[in-house]
Amino acid sequence: MVMDKLGDSLQGALKKLIGAGRIDERTVNEVVKDIQRALLQADVNVKLVMGMSQKIKERAMKEDPPAGMNPREHVIRIVYQELLAIIGEGADIQLKHQTIMMVGLQGSGKTTSTAKLARYFQRKGLKPAVIAADTFRPGAYQQLKTLCEKLNVAFYGEDGNPDAVEIVKNGLIHLEKYEVKIVDTAGRHALEAELIKEMEQIHAVAKPDHKFMVLDAAIGQQASQQAHAFNDSVGITGVIITKLDGTAKGGGALSAVSETKAPIAFIGVGETPEDFEKFEADRFISRLLGMGDIKSLMEKAEETLSEEDVDIESLMQGRFTLKDMYKQLEAMNKMGPLKQIMSMLPMGMGGMKFSDDMFEATSDKMKHYKIIMDSMTEDEMVDPKIIGSPRIKRISRGSGCSPEEVRELLKYHKTMQTALKGFRGGKFNIQKMMKKKLGM
Numbered sequence: 001m002v003m004d005k006l007g008d009s010l011q012g013a014l015k016k017l018i019g020a021g022r023i024d025e026r027t028v029n030e031v032v033k034d035i036q037r038a039l040l041q042a043d044v045n046v047k048l049v050m051g052m053s054q055k056i057k058e059r060a061m062k063e064d065p066p067a068g069m070n071p072r073e074h075v076i077r078i079v080y081q082e083l084l085a086i087i088g089e090g091a092d093i094q095l096k097h098q099t100i101m102m103v104g105l106q107g108s109g110k111t112t113s114t115a116k117l118a119r120y121f122q123r124k125g126l127k128p129a130v131i132a133a134d135t136f137r138p139g140a141y142q143q144l145k146t147l148c149e150k151l152n153v154a155f156y157g158e159d160g161n162p163d164a165v166e167i168v169k170n171g172l173i174h175l176e177k178y179e180v181k182i183v184d185t186a187g188r189h190a191l192e193a194e195l196i197k198e199m200e201q202i203h204a205v206a207k208p209d210h211k212f213m214v215l216d217a218a219i220g221q222q223a224s225q226q227a228h229a230f231n232d233s234v235g236i237t238g239v240i241i242t243k244l245d246g247t248a249k250g251g252g253a254l255s256a257v258s259e260t261k262a263p264i265a266f267i268g269v270g271e272t273p274e275d276f277e278k279f280e281a282d283r284f285i286s287r288l289l290g291m292g293d294i295k296s297l298m299e300k301a302e303e304t305l306s307e308e309d310v311d312i313e314s315l316m317q318g319r320f321t322l323k324d325m326y327k328q329l330e331a332m333n334k335m336g337p338l339k340q341i342m343s344m345l346p347m348g349m350g351g352m353k354f355s356d357d358m359f360e361a362t363s364d365k366m367k368h369y370k371i372i373m374d375s376m377t378e379d380e381m382v383d384p385k386i387i388g389s390p391r392i393k394r395i396s397r398g399s400g401c402s403p404e405e406v407r408e409l410l411k412y413h414k415t416m417q418t419a420l421k422g423f424r425g426g427k428f429n430i431q432k433m434m435k436k437k438l439g440m
Contacts, residue, residue, distance in 0.1 A: 006251055009038030011290040014076060023071040028060045035079065042251030043220040044086070045259075052082045076289075083285045088258030090279040091210075091238035091265035095124050099172070099181045099206055102240075103199055103230055104214035106187035109242035111140055113214050113268060114184040115147035116276035117240070120266070121180045122153060129178035131171035132157030133164040133202060136186035144184055151273055154178055165201045172206065183208065196233050203234045210237045212265055217244045220252030227260040238265030241279075245269045320417045322381040326373050328416075368401070369409050375399040384410055 013034035020027045032053045039049045056078055065074035100117070104110040111134065118128040130148050132155065134140035141159045148155035156171040168183055175181055183206055188195040203211070213230045215223050223241075230236050239257045244250045244267045257264055264279040373381065375398030380387050387395070387410060396403045 005248060006038055006042040007288045007290070009041070010035060010079075010288055013038065014079070014289060017075055018072055020072070023060075023075060025061060028057055028075065031075070031079075032056055039251060041248065043249040043253075044251040044255045045221055048086055048255055048259075052086055055082050080285055080289060080291075083288070084281055086255050086258065087264075087281045087285065088261075089263060090281050091263035093210075093238070093265055093278060095121070095126060097179050098209040099183070100210045100212060101183045101185065101199075101203060101206055101208035101234070102212055102214060103185055103234065103236075104187050105226065106137060106189055108187060108214045108216045109268060110134075110187055110214040111144050111184055112147070113240050113242055113266075113276070114144060114182055115151060115153070116268065116273050117212075117266065118148065118153045118180070118182055119151050119273040120276055120278070122151065126179045127154070128180040128182060129154035129156065129175040131168055131175065131181065131183045133168050133171070134184050134186040135162050135164045135167070136188070140184070140186070147273075164198055165205055168202050168205050196229075199230075199234055210265075211235060212238045212240050213262070214240045214242060215253060215257065217241050217250040217253045218247040220249035221256045223253040224256040224259055227257050227262050231260060231262055236262045238263055240264075240266045240268065242268035245275075320413075322373055322376065322384050322413055325413050325416060326370065326381070330370075368405065369412065372399045372401055372406055372409050384413055 013031050016034065017023070017027065017031045035056070036049055036053050039052075040046065056075075059078045059082075060075045063074070063078070065071055069077070102110050102114050102117075114130055118130050121128040130144060130153060132141050132144045134144075141157050145155050145157060147153075154175060156167075156174050158167050158170065161167055164186060171183070172181065183202065185199060185202055186195065211230075211234045213227060213236045215226060219226070223239075227236065227239065239262050241250070241253050241257070241264060244253075254264065264281075267277050267279050267284075269275045269277060372395060375395045376387075380391065380395075387406075392403050392406045395401075395406050399406070
């Protein structure tokens with residue numbers, strides 16, 4: 001999950017709140033201190049943290065809970081809303097014909113993000129194309145060309161031509177038929193006058209609908225200075241924050257950018273082209289607080305799975321056979337890393353905490369389970385209740401696994417079946433409350 005440490009700390013604070021006998025000033029102060037510590041460790045600006053803390057305390061003590069909401073849920077709602085105020089709303093990215101210009105300093109992940117952005121629009125059903133206008137960095141042309149070829153994305157560049165403005169002019173003509181054109185510009189090690197001038201010239205030629213600044217999350221609060229400089233030059237319409245999964249300073253970058261009023265458009269959460277998400281503050285905060293992000297999970301499923309992969313209606317009605325589970329395991333492999341998928345589930349519905357080693361072990365276990373199920377009959381897959389000791393021994397021999405491993409699989413199936421029934425019955429109170437009161 002993105003920003004694991006911050007998420008764990010915030011969720012720990014909320015658990016303390018949920019477990020409190022009563023909600024009084026002392027309890028609120030303790031929870032606020034835990035939240036302060038978590039945000040400061042994530043490099044969020046001290047003034048922002050202190051201002052937020054004061055607002056949480058005042059609102060928790062003075063505001064009456066809305067009808068149908070208990071005091072604990074009310075304080076959780078306040079924490080959610082105040083975190084949302086710090087981060088700010090995400091950029092408005094529409095799925096339509098458009099030209100996008102990418103800017104940023106060298107080393108920020110701009111070229112990789114250009115390919116990931118093209119993949120995002122490709123997943124959404126549009127035809128993207130990329131123009132390689134970074135003539136400064138050796139290897140930039142070839143890197144982007146290779147990435148685009150792997151993704152089957154249209155590419156235009158002129159290897160050896162040092163005139164970036166001319167390349168953009170030619171590229172826009174050559175790629176006229178494509179719906180989304182993305183221009184990758186050169187970065188430098190600092191905000192040099194030469195870089196600013198070239199950006200402004202490309203901006204005048206491309207007339208982009210969006211200008212996305214790419215920032216490395218590790219820069220922390222210094223993101224504010226960069227955002228202001230690029231915004232003054234070409235008018236930033238959105239920010240892409242990269243490597244958010246691998247730094248403790250991510251909170252600083254997120255909050256610093258929001259201070260500039262430049263909305264966050266996308267976040268990079270891994271190395272593959274699929275590890276790239278449209279930033280939506282409400283969903284992001286919901287995942288940090290352990291409330292899950294069912295909406296994003298469903299969108300991811302729609303993009304990667306077919307109707308044959310998983311029968312959602314059947315699952316929601318409680319019909320969860322071993323055949324369903326087999327399909328589910330295959331579907332999860334298509335959707336991406338198990339850790340990423342689990343982070344989208346609310347606490348209490350699979351959204352439990354695992355270490356990286358445990359996630360790796362769990363992924364291996366999933367593959368093992370599929371081997372065991374390959375040794376089962378059709379009747380056993382449809383109705384696991386018929387699997388007694390003699391059948392367990394036969395399945396064990398057929399799969400090369402021990403009887404204990406077969407029993408473990410059956411126990412896992414039963415756990416999943418119970419979890420789905422619980423989700424269908426609405427047992428996850430925090431998620432249900434947030435959806436009802438905040439329109440999530």
